[in-house]
Amino acid sequence: xxxxxxxxxxxxxxxxxxxxxxxxxxxxxxxxxxxxxxxxxxxxxxxxxxxxxxxxxxxxxxxxxxxxxxxxxxxxxxxxxxxxxxxxxxxxxxxxxxxxxxxxxxxxxxxxxxxxxxxxxxxxxxxxxxxxxxxxxxxxxxxxxxxxxxxxxxxxxxxxxxxxxxxxxxxxxxxxxxxxxxxxxxxxxxxxxxxxxxxxxxxxxxxxxxxxxxxxxxxxxxxxxxxxxxxxxxxxxxxxxxxxxxxxxxxxxxxxxxx
Amino acid sequence: xxxxxxxxxxxxxxxxxxxxxxxxxxxxxxxxxxxxxxxxxxxxxxxxxxxxxxxxxxxxxxxxxxxxxxxxxxxxxxxxxxxxxxxxxxxxxxxxxxxxxxxxxxxxxxxxxxxxxxxxxxxxxxxxxxxxxxxxxxxxxxxxxxxxxxxxxxxxxxxxxxxxxxxxxxxxxxxxxxxxxxxxxxxxxxxxxxxxxxxxxxxxxxxxxxxxxxxxxxxxxxxxxxxxxxxxxxxxxxxxxxxxxxxxxxxxxxxxxxxxxxxxxxxxxxxxxxxxxxxxxxxxxxxxxxxxxxxxxxxxxxxxxxxxxxxxxxxxxxxxxxxxxxxx
Numbered sequence: 001x002x003x004x005x006x007x008x009x010x011x012x013x014x015x016x017x018x019x020x021x022x023x024x025x026x027x028x029x030x031x032x033x034x035x036x037x038x039x040x041x042x043x044x045x046x047x048x049x050x051x052x053x054x055x056x057x058x059x060x061x062x063x064x065x066x067x068x069x070x071x072x073x074x075x076x077x078x079x080x081x082x083x084x085x086x087x088x089x090x091x092x093x094x095x096x097x098x099x100x101x102x103x104x105x106x107x108x109x110x111x112x113x114x115x116x117x118x119x120x121x122x123x124x125x126x127x128x129x130x131x132x133x134x135x136x137x138x139x140x141x142x143x144x145x146x147x148x149x150x151x152x153x154x155x156x157x158x159x160x161x162x163x164x165x166x167x168x169x170x171x172x173x174x175x176x177x178x179x180x181x182x183x184x185x186x187x188x189x190x191x192x193x194x195x196x197x198x199x200x201x202x203x204x205x206x207x208x209x210x211x212x213x214x215x216x217x218x219x220x221x222x223x224x225x226x227x228x229x230x231x232x233x234x235x236x237x238x239x240x241x242x243x244x245x246x247x248x249x250x251x252x253x254x255x256x257x258x259x
Numbered sequence: 260x261x262x263x264x265x266x267x268x269x270x271x272x273x274x275x276x277x278x279x280x281x282x283x284x285x286x287x288x289x290x291x292x293x294x295x296x297x298x299x300x301x302x303x304x305x306x307x308x309x310x311x312x313x314x315x316x317x318x319x320x321x322x323x324x325x326x327x328x329x330x331x332x333x334x335x336x337x338x339x340x341x342x343x344x345x346x347x348x349x350x351x352x353x354x355x356x357x358x359x360x361x362x363x364x365x366x367x368x369x370x371x372x373x374x375x376x377x378x379x380x381x382x383x384x385x386x387x388x389x390x391x392x393x394x395x396x397x398x399x400x401x402x403x404x405x406x407x408x409x410x411x412x413x414x415x416x417x418x419x420x421x422x423x424x425x426x427x428x429x430x431x432x433x434x435x436x437x438x439x440x441x442x443x444x445x446x447x448x449x450x451x452x453x454x455x456x457x458x459x460x461x462x463x464x465x466x467x468x469x470x471x472x473x474x475x476x477x478x479x480x481x482x483x484x485x486x487x488x489x490x491x492x493x494x495x496x497x498x499x500x501x502x503x504x505x506x507x508x509x510x511x512x513x514x515x516x517x518x519x520x521x522x523x524x525x526x527x528x529x530x531x532x533x534x535x536x537x538x539x540x541x542x543x544x545x546x547x548x549x550x551x552x553x554x555x556x557x558x559x560x561x562x563x564x565x566x567x568x569x570x571x572x573x574x575x576x577x578x579x580x581x582x583x584x585x586x587x
Contacts, residue, residue, distance in 0.1 A: 075476030103476030
């Protein structure tokens with residue numbers, strides 16, 4: 001599976017939110033999209049998923065223009081984890097994960113063995129086996145995020161598009177989520193994620209695409225990205241770099257100046 | 260799983276009891292045989308049909324708008340039907356074409372005109388988002404109510420009374436013409452219910468949010484539109500014959516969600532069964548309440564009873580509502 005975007009422009013409320021971004025997502029690649037609030041990260045991701053009308057440019061999935069594909073065809077290739085969950089919380093965990101199979105089955109076809117295997121596997125990978133009969137509203141924020149991710153995994157797509165998967169999670173759940181993403185990358189899946197935590201991109205050793213005011217400000221390896229001058233230009237904040245004990249590993253720390 | 264099976268079995272037993280017993284309750288001068296086939300059996304059938312259709316539409320509207328207070332009438336379907344019916348009463352449009360009376364035909368046309376108008380407004384505002392649809396529907400509903408009040412004001416007394424009676428809702432249909440009138444309504448209800456059944460997984464996902472649904476492969480716009488048309492057609496068909504019977508579409512789906520859970524496959528079956536039990540039972544009580552209490556032959560319109568029960572039901576839910584639960 002590969003995804004390419006050419007000169008993608010998206011307008012929202014008469015404002016250009018994404019302005020001429022091109023990118024190519026190769027199979028097995030990990031791409032982190034970073035940038036300040038309002039830089040157009042989420043809008044770009046939704047445009048790549050065909051969820052928003054483009055004002056200009058084109059998005060192709062395996063060479064086919066997104067506009068020619070049905071939602072179901074797209075959902076068989078890319079699973080999406082939105083940033084905020086706005087829905088009803090009364091469903092049981094297993095029922096939520098089951099919805100991941102929607103794209104593979106018709107509206108009326110009953111679930112078969114492949115489906116229940118995919119559901120069981122997703123539940124197991126996310127450590128939700130013992131919670132599967134609980135309702136989502138009874139779970140903590142971290143557990144809920146794992147449920148949404150499990151539903152996306154049950155989709156069994158070659159690519160995962162994750163919008164801030166680890167924001168608002170405590171350290172334990174962050175670590176679990178990061179391990180899960182690493183595991184998916186290990187099985188050869190393509191992952192695109194939006195994150196504010198630059199060290200997450202460093203940990204996953206992603207390629208980085210930085211957006212600023214809707215335009216592409218940087219694209220390249222995370223090692224090149226972690227440069228104090230570049231970070232200052234993009235984020236308007238001061239960073240200092242810390243070298244880790246293992247060679248080649250660098251982390252960025254936000255420097256806060258007191259007046 | 261076991262709880263589900265038990266619940267469905269209880270519903271089935273209650274349904275059989277409803278069918279067997281409700282037509283037998285009541286007083287009449289004539290022999291039961293006569294009363295049964297010309298009055299009580301058609302009335303029972305109508306109440307079952309209306310109850311099932313309104314409950315299922317209520318369930319669909321609540322899913323489409325992700326709102327516990329959405330009902331089959333939220334989008335002005337009843338308003339359009341009532342307006343057309345009020346016009347028919349005021350202008351004395353009578354007559355029967357095939358098995359459809361002029362008034363019921365006009366009321367159905369009014370309902371469908373509202374449905375299309377609301378859809379067109381929401382479409383024109385691009386996106387068919389639930390908030391646009393809701394606002395468009397509620398506004399049209401208000402406009403219809405205003406015009407109905409105007410027509411009542413301009414009517415003679417007996418016409419105004421007829422309009423008010425119609426607005427209360429009733430499942431009273433009589434004899435052969437009554438049975439025949441139910442045929443087109445049943446056809447529309449079966450088609451609408453079939454479409455809702457087809458959409459059940461899409462409805463589950465709509466409840467989880469538009470973005471989540473789209474990401475899983477649901478065509479959100481199409482699903483919402485299809486669900487809206489299916490539920491509105493069922494509602495319009497029933498309202499054309501019975502008038503707006505309030506609260507059935509709110510109370511039954513809530514009870515069923517509590518008993519059977521929120522998944523729309525099982526919930527749809529529950530709503531059909533629940534509606535077929537709830538409305539005939541309410542109607543039986545409404546028919547006989549005055550007779551039991553003050554020995555009067557006055558029959559209350561069933562809409563009064565369902566509204567009363569519905570209001571109390573929601574008050575009860577509100578008082579024992581769990582924290583943070585988005586659907587009561």
